[in-house]
Amino acid sequence: QVLLVESGGGLVQAGGSLRLSCAASTGIIGLYDMAWFRRAPANEREFVASINWQGQSGTTYYADSVKGRFTISRDNAKNTLFLQMNSLSPEDTAVYYCAATGRDRATSQSLNYYYWGPGTQVTVSS
Secondary structure: OOEEEEEOOEEEEOOOOEEEEEEEEEOOHHHOEEEEEEEOOOOOOEEEEEEOOOOOOOOEEEOOOOOOOEEEEEEHHHOEEEEEEOOOOHHHOEEEEEEEEOOOOOOOOHHHOOEEOOOEEEEEEO
């Protein structure tokens, strides 16, 4: 089992940047493929980005809405997942969640993930 906790959310102006972190308080994230999802008010949870358990080049995937602006990465030695978010817009306002699934099982479907953090709020003002 792995317990995930996100941090780094906050209020930022449009065009600004934030870096989210997801730390495992128990468990080893290196055993899992990881992803970020988000949920805006009145919307369903949507896929943002995923990365395989090794974090190798070519194993990251992004939603079209964030491609070129967001970067997912991981440091297995520090048991931490990251999401660098640049050129933020008000449409990026949401609660951001990190999630874990089995090795080589990452998809864009939230039902595929079985460990979730409680989320961190990101608010982008215009």
